[in-house]
Amino acid sequence: MRSVSQIYSEAVSTRNNYLQLTELNTGRSNSKLSMINLLTYVVAVCIHTYEAILDLFQVRIAEVLNGRINGTPEWYAIMARKFQYNSVTETGDEMRFNEDTMKIEYVQPDTSHRIIEKAAWQTDDRALTLKVCKANDNSNEVNNGIPYMQLNDYELTAFRMFIQQIKFVGADIYCESSPGDIVTIVADKQNPIFYNDSYVTAAQALSELQQAMIDFANEMEFNGMFYYQSVLDVIRKTEHITDISNNIRIYISSYNTTDRKYDEPIELISRTRLKSGYIRLLDINSVMTINSDNLTLVPASKMDEYFASLEEEQDDKH
DSSP states (O other), X not given: OOOHHHHHHHHHHHHHHTOOOGGGGGGGSOOTTSHHHHHHHHHHXXXXXXXXXXXXXXXXXXXXXXXXXXXXXXXXXXXXXXXXXXXXXXXXXXXXXXXXXXXXXESSOOGGGBOOOEEEEEEOSSOEEEEEEEEOOOHXXXXXTOOEXXXXXXXXXXXHHHHHHXXXXXXXXXXXXXXXXXXXXXXXXXXXXEEOTTTOOHHHHHHHHXXXXXXXXXXXXXXXXXXXXXXXXXXXXXXXXXXXXXXXXXXXXXXXXTTTEEOOOEEOSXXXXXXXXXXXXXXXTSOBSSSTTTBOEEEGGGHHHHHHHHHHHHHHHO
């Protein structure tokens, strides 16, 4: 912002370029007490004040705009976590329009009625999709790598009605909540996992692998990208695991909300965004997918012997 002195100097310079009348020639004096210089100074002060007001107004407007995210995808995700549900009536809590705040709000705000643990958004050229889930209340599933659970039919219906109430005119929003994507890791005999048999047994190594993947599932960002390499890194970093093959296969089975069943598993090549937003390590029969049927564990001390036996098998086939 320009100072009063800067504005005054520019005004005097510009004025003198256009000062043609003889009667005002004295205006070229440097005296601040001359009438025309006094008038110029007053005008400079007024311009400075006006510019200061405009700068302040600009800052205030920027603050308001930065703090007002209504209608953005992130705003819908924030509002989703504020959704209230009455488990007794199996309906969403009552809402009303507050004329003072000009917002639709709950008649009785109650954080104990909030059921959504995680909410994330995705957009395409046509619509906004909101993915939501609840915290899993089944301790056995939580302990086996399923930190979240889907909304039931009543909850999801109430949530969709809630979004319809708060959404802006013209917004096209889809709400989804589904069981976690089942992740299965396969390390066959051609691509085994080697463990340090000097310290643990195969059963103990498998147990440590299971726990490592459970921790990974619980810590994974909701609706974040699921990377093939991340799973390999988890296995490699597991205590007492000495080596693994780069050809271990990972399969993902997503829940089909239309057919109400899991689709056939699809092999993960590089990365994907999970349909549900989170993974589960128990199959539809509640069996841990990180198991001895899917994983071939070989003692590290017998690595050379193991590969030699594989070569012999190949030779015998030929």
